[in-house]
Amino acid sequence: MLPLDxxxxxxxxxxxxxxxxxxxxxxxxxKRFGVSKIAKLGSNENPYGPSPQVATAIAxxxxxxxxxxxxxxxxxxxxxxxRLEVEPERLVFGNxxxxxxxxxxRVFLDHGDTLxxxxxxxxxxxxxPHSLGAHIHAVPxxxxxxxxxxxxxxxxxxxxxxxxxxxxxNPVGSxxxxxxxxxxxxxxxxxxLLVFDEAYYxxxxxxxxxxxxxxxxxxxxxxWIVLRTFSKAYALAGLRxxxxxxxxxxxxxxxxxxxxxxxxxxxxxxxxxxxxQDETHLNTGLEATISERERVTKVLKEMYLTVVxxxxxxxxxxxxxxxxxxxxxxxxxGVIVKPWLETGYTHWVRVSIGSREQNDQFLTALTASMSPxxxxxxxxxx
Ligand SMILES: *Cc1c(COP(=O)(O)O)cnc(C)c1O
Numbered sequence: 001m002l003p004l005d006x007x008x009x010x011x012x013x014x015x016x017x018x019x020x021x022x023x024x025x026x027x028x029x030x031k032r033f034g035v036s037k038i039a040k041l042g043s044n045e046n047p048y049g050p051s052p053q054v055a056t057a058i059a060x061x062x063x064x065x066x067x068x069x070x071x072x073x074x075x076x077x078x079x080x081x082x083r084l085e086v087e088p089e090r091l092v093f094g095n096x097x098x099x100x101x102x103x104x105x106r107v108f109l110d111h112g113d114t115l116x117x118x119x120x121x122x123x124x125x126x127x128x129p130h131s132l133g134a135h136i137h138a139v140p141x142x143x144x145x146x147x148x149x150x151x152x153x154x155x156x157x158x159x160x161x162x163x164x165x166x167x168x169x170n171p172v173g174s175x176x177x178x179x180x181x182x183x184x185x186x187x188x189x190x191x192x193l194l195v196f197d198e199a200y201y202x203x204x205x206x207x208x209x210x211x212x213x214x215x216x217x218x219x220x221x222x223x224w225i226v227l228r229t230f231s232k233a234y235a236l237a238g239l240r241x242x243x244x245x246x247x248x249x250x251x252x253x254x255x256x257x258x259x260x261x262x263x264x265x266x267x268x269x270x271x272x273x274x275x276x277q278d279e280t281h282l283n284t285g286l287e288a289t290i291s292e293r294e295r296v297t298k299v300l301k302e303m304y305l306t307v308v309x310x311x312x313x314x315x316x317x318x319x320x321x322x323x324x325x326x327x328x329x330x331x332x333x334g335v336i337v338k339p340w341l342e343t344g345y346t347h348w349v350r351v352s353i354g355s356r357e358q359n360d361q362f363l364t365a366l367t368a369s370m371s372p373x374x375x376x377x378x379x380x381x382x
Contacts, residue, residue, distance in 0.1 A: 013133050020123050024336055035334035039358035039365075042336040044170070044200075044314050046235035047355040048285040051278035054236070054271045061270040069266040076273050080243065083276065084214070089249035092256070095263045097199060097229040097242025102128050104162070104225065106258050108193055109134040114160035116152065120342045122170045122197065129162070140344070145174040145308035145316065149183055156184075159191040166197035167213070168204045171340060171350040173310025175204055178211035185220050194224040199242075200312035202233035206286055207311055214245060223247050230268075232313060233282060234275040239268040289313050293353045299363055303370070314352045316340075319370070323349045326369055333365030 007015060026038040073093045081088040094100035101124050109115060111133035117125050119138035126136050137160065139151040147167070156163065167176040176184070188194060196213060204210040217224050225244045231237035241264055246252050275282070293310060300307045300317050307317040319326050323339035323346055330337055338350040351362060 038334045039361040040336045041352040042338045044352045050235040051281040053274040053278045057270040057274035071261045092244045093264045094242045096240040097227045116155045116160040116163045118165045120345045145172040149180045156187045159189045162193045164195035168200040168312040172316045173312045175311045188222045197227045199229045204311040230272045241268040241272045329369040335365040
């Protein structure tokens with residue numbers, strides 16, 4: 001007997017939801033296309049891996065795995081608080097920052113509430129709000145990947161419950177300027193929670209004109225949270241650890257009410273602490289990624305592709321064909337990218353900056369995949 005379909009039992013918002021597109025794993029691609037060398041450039045992972053200190057820290061913590069982790073992430077909390085010069089009570093931790101995004105939505109968004117965000121955007125910035133029946137007002141970016149501050153200010157006239165976006169933007173890579181941030185902060189009222197997703201902070205802060213977001217927010221009276229993660233620059237994506245810096249301990253307390261008590265596992269806590277202390281390893285990775293980012297940007301421009309200047313560890317570029325079709329061809333060369341599927345951006349691709357070798361594999365595969373029209377046009381310039 002076939003089991004009955006449980007779908008009608010699910011909430012309407014869940015029935016309507018499209019699942020998050022997490023992309024293919026290297027193993028899946030290798031098996032499906034019979035390629036052995038895979039350049040996994042679809043999830044903005046760090047090609048250099050974590051600090052060697054992380055392995056040591058995990059090895060010595062392994063024997064403690066029979067015990068629940070510290071629910072308050074005490075040691076990491078104190079170390080981060082000192083590093084960031086904030087009170088320890090103003091930090092919150094999640095099983096990745098996506099866990100915090102989900103918790104924030106559950107705490108603050110009710111049926112019919114409005115979330116203002118930007119499009120194109122990180123999928124989870126709309127997926128969780130949608131699942132709760134929130135109304136999503138997405139302000140499109142302007143040409144060249146610029147933030148539409150006037151559009152955002154207009155969207156704030158009727159104060160939404162939440163304003164959530166990332167800067168550097170995922171997928172675009174562009175950032176909000178100090179002046180733009182100030183204009184936005186000026187308009188916010190206490191009725192709106194600002195969720196500033198700074199997952200790529202470490203890459204952007206290396207640039208002299210990236211604003212000190214935390215410093216500016218600290219002057220702000222309305223509620224806010226800045227989200228950061230150990231997944232990208234610290235290369236701990238597989239262990240899942242994100243954190244937030246909040247405007248007041250009262251906000252941390254609200255978040256605590258809906259998080260699962262042991263949401264950050266023991267190994268992630270010790271790994272993050274070790275990674276945080278190895279600044280040399282962090283900086284070496286940042287420098288290599290930034291220099292590769294500039295090199296790949298230059299090559300894409302030489303191929304006459306439109307590419308947005310990026311402050312993160314990925315590039316967003318426009319191609320002359322549907323991005324999912326291009327992706328299928330790149331896969332046959334063992335290259336995984338992220339074809340953008342949001343309306344209006346279906347010719348755009350996000351590619352992570354990998355090691356030099358991975359980037360070369362991507363560039364070679366891309367050249368081989370481009371349509372004859374574009375290749376002919378470019379040929380003149382070589
Ligand atoms: C990668 C990413 C995250 C998720 O990070 P985790 O800490 O791994 O959950 C959050 N926001 C944005 C914009 C990201 O790109």
